[in-house]
Ligand SMILES: O=C(O)CCC(=O)C(=O)O
């Protein structure tokens with residue numbers, strides 16, 4: 001790697017991941033090598049050639065629009081709970097752990113969170129383990145077909161994300177399945193986001209500058225635009241919508257796991273378009289119980305890892321508790 005290239009970009013590159021669904025080892029290796037370069041130097045790329053149907057992406061967007069169009073009191077029927085599933089009203093989160101800039105104004109968005117489903121009878125839920133509980137679904141009479149639409153999408157996105165886990169392992173010179181054990185019960189978030197158009201105001205964002213917590217993010221956005229990614233010259237580079245592409249980025253736990261060989265790049269959303277914006281980031285993260293310990297292949301000979309081991313669930317709870325008002329305990 002040429003470290004001088006790090007953060008030196010003026011657009012987000014596109015990677016065709018179709019070979020990852022096939023069996024041609026040479027093509028798979030070439031795709032992984034290209035991926036490695038993007039993850040090391042930019043931390044962001046567009047993924048095309050995946051097998052998530054455009055129809056499924058569109059169906060989720062329509063479901064999202066229908067949900068956010070409901071009266072506030074109906075949205076509040078599924079208000080976000082202690083398990084981090086449900087509706088986060090407009091301006092409900094301020095990113096305070098952002099290392100990117102001092103942030104004080106709440107994000108100009110409302111969102112609806114789903115996670116991996118955990119039944120009420122599941123031992124993890126019964127034991128009161130953090131973030132392990134059932135999703136909150138809008139009722140069928142209010143929004144018909146909502147749940148199967150979301151679940152179908154999460155299935156397709158999970159398949160794509162697992163292909164990327166394999167490609168990431170290959171890109172580090174490891175066997176394709178070497179990280180799989182950490183994703184046996186993956187921690188999954190699907191966040192449906194609605195950004196009203198916003199005024200131009202100092203320090204006011206749809207989504208304030210931040211890095212993502214987790215492993216990888218795969219984002220579908222509508223045709224409005226507004227996502228921007230920071231380069232090494234502190235310029236905000238647009239990541240405009242490309243049809244049938246997901247924006248993929250490295251999260252902080254992947255950066256840490258890779259001894260910061262891969263870079264978790266700050267990004268933000270500003271919606272000055274005059275239109276409403278809808279996006280749907282899918283976050284694919286390790287199992288709560290997975291121990292994240294620096295990948296040896298990422299530590300140069302003679303050096304020690306930059307960070308110690310951490311249980312993914314503990315790391316995640318710390319990050320989440322800091323960022324969301326509704327979780328803050330009244331003192
Ligand atoms: O809405 C977007 O385009 C980006 C959202 C985002 O960065 C996030 O939810 O972490």
Ligand SMILES: [Fe+2]
Pocket residue numbers: 210211212267
């Ligand atoms: Fe993000």
